[in-house]
Amino acid sequence: MGMFRPGRVRSLLLAFLATILVCTVYLYWTPTTASSTVSVVPSTAFEVPLVERQKDFWKAFQPIIERHSPNCPSPEKNGDAGANNYDPVKDSPRPDLTVMSEADQKAMEDAHANFVEDIKKAGKDLKPVHTPGKRGLVSTAGATYLPVFVSTLRMLRRAGSTLPVEVYMKDTGEYEKHLCNDILPNLDARCLVLADVVGKNVIEHYQLKIFAVLFSSFEEIIWMDADCFPLGKPEELLDSEPFTSTGLVTWPDFWASSVSPLYYKISRQEAPAMTARQSSETGVFLVSKKTHLFPLLLAAYYNFYGPSHYFRLLTQGGPGEGDKETFLHAATAMGTPFYAVSERVQAIGHQNGEKLSGSAMAQTDPREDHALITQDKWRVKDPAVASPPHIFFIHANYPKFNPGDNVFGMGWETTPTINEDGSDARAWTAPPETLHRFGYDVEKAYWEEIKWVTCHLETVFKSWEHKAGLCMKVEDYWKNVFAEPHDDDPKFTPDG
Structure with a gap:
């Protein structure tokens, strides 16, 4: 009977309540930083909050990157690769427009090999950030890209996707509190600031993409640039071939590969034939960190030393030089599988005489391509x-x-929203055979979301602070172009 004494019961009750309080604080407390726009709730009581995992990962990874710098001057240019169309049938010589001494090549080759060796033997010291089994969509946005990103996000939800979204910003200068704290969480999206983890001015522009992927809490990732959107539920691609058997899916650019032969020597690979595949367009890709962590770490190495060394080696001044070739080539260097969609990317726009004024790129369903x-x-x-x-x-x-x-008027050479006579017009009316592959009026749906964003959030975005009348302008454009059908509206299925 002694176990039921009032004092003992009171002590047990207080201990029980204290345990609940400690567990509650552990589960729901999040460091108050700009990157913590919604609570980071661990999936289990034993999971470290995301921001702490990110810092631990960077603390282990940064010294490895810096220890294996190329240790030589930047490659020298001997001209730039042109915008050469891809020919899958007729082979041609690989562009060779970059110059390095044999000593510099050897220095880069050794640094590359030693980096790969270090990440392989790092083991638990280089623990990935992601939560196992978690999947989601990752992007970057800031300044004038933020209104575009929100329209993209609404298109994602319009397609029926329920994937959580993480949008990364370079630093606190791009972080917009009201948008990140009050608006994006309602669309299951959260803002994170890369400078909170890596420090200021460590990574720039094209380098942001790979670090956003590495620092994301997701294991399976759909990457979309802020100006990309899907026509269906992208999570279905993660449950289908070719992703399920490869763990990495990329899409093509318009152009032939312009990777330097020197890159293949430095990374100890055989240079493929020019007919093997097009250059990459990384506005969208799919990747699993479970299967492709090492290639992603190598892609981060390529991007970290991209402006000084690897961007030149991987593109040689060709169109879109930046991070675009780093993902696929990191996979080839590591010998890991990937699937490069073979169907050509298609430009869409409007006809300007005999010329197509393109304002977007259309990429194929990888399941059908496969x-x-x-x-x-x-x-x-x-x-x-x-x-x-x-x-x-x-x-x-x-x-x-x-x-x-610059989407309206003459502020851009493609003038996507005006006819030759100056009247409002659709941006995407050609080529008809590509529009038939949409299945529905995608442009109208996109402008419906742009209109919603403009008229509901006109006073929210910092980049719109001194721009009055945007909602009225979009509503007038919508009324003229989309409110009523027109005889010359494009058809979005082969049978019209």
């Missing part, structure tokens, strides 16, 4: 072998569809 390739049907070599796959992603990149920027 199904054709497994039947040895290569449309890239012979379009007649099969009907074209559906379009799955739009990269609306030229210009950005930002009502507060």
Whole structure:
């Protein structure tokens, strides 16, 4: 009976309540930093909050990167690669427009090999940031990209996707408190600031992408640039071939590869034939950190030393030089599988005389592309072998569809929203055979979301602070172009 004494019961009760209090604080406390826009709730009582995992990872990874710097001057230019179209049938010499001494090549080769060796033997000291089994979408945005990103996010939700989203910003100068704290969480999106982890001015522009991927809490990632959006639920791609068997899916750019032969020597690879694949366009890609952590670490190395060394080696001044070739080539250097979509990217825009004024890129459903390739049907070599796959992603990149920027009027050479007579017009009316692959009126849906963002958030974005009348302008454009059908509206299925 002594166990039921009032004093003992009171002590047990107080101990129980104290335990609950400690567990509650552990589960829900989050450091108050700009990157913590919503509470980081660990998936288990034993999981360290994300920001702490990010800092621990960078503390271990940064010395490895810095220890293996190229240790030589930047490669020298002997001209720049042109915008050469990809030919999958007729081989041609690989562009060789970059010069390095044999000593510098050897220094870079040794640094590359030693970096790879170090990340392989790092073991638990280089513990990944992600939560096992978690999947989501990652992007970067800031300043004038933020209104574009929110329109993209609404297109993602319009497609039925329930994936959580992490959007990374370079530093606190790009962080917009009201947007990040009050608006984006309602769309299951959160803001994180890279400078909170790596420090200020450590990484720049094109380098942001790989570090956003590495610091993300997701194990399976769909990357989309702020100006990319899907036409369907992208999470379905993660449950399908070719992703399930490879762990990395990339899409093509318009151009032929312009990787320098020197890169292949430095990374100890055989240079592939120019017919092997197009150059990469990394506005969108799929990656698993479970299967491709080492290639992602090597891609981070390429990007960290990209402006000084690797961007030149991987593109040689070709179109879009930056991070675009770092992901696929890191996979080839590490000998890990990948799937490069074979179907050509398609430009969409409007006809300007005999010329197409393109303002977006249309990328193919990888499931349909893979199904054709497994039947040895290569449309890239012979379009007649099969009907074209559906379009799955739009990269609306030229210009950005930002009502507060140059999407209206003559501020951009492609003048996407006006006719030759100056009247309001659709941006995407050609080529018709590509529009047929959409399945629905994608442009109208996109502008519906742009209109919502503009008229509900006109006073929210910092980049719109001194721009009045944006909602009225978008509503007038919508009324003129989309409110009523027109006889010359494009068709979005082969049968109209």
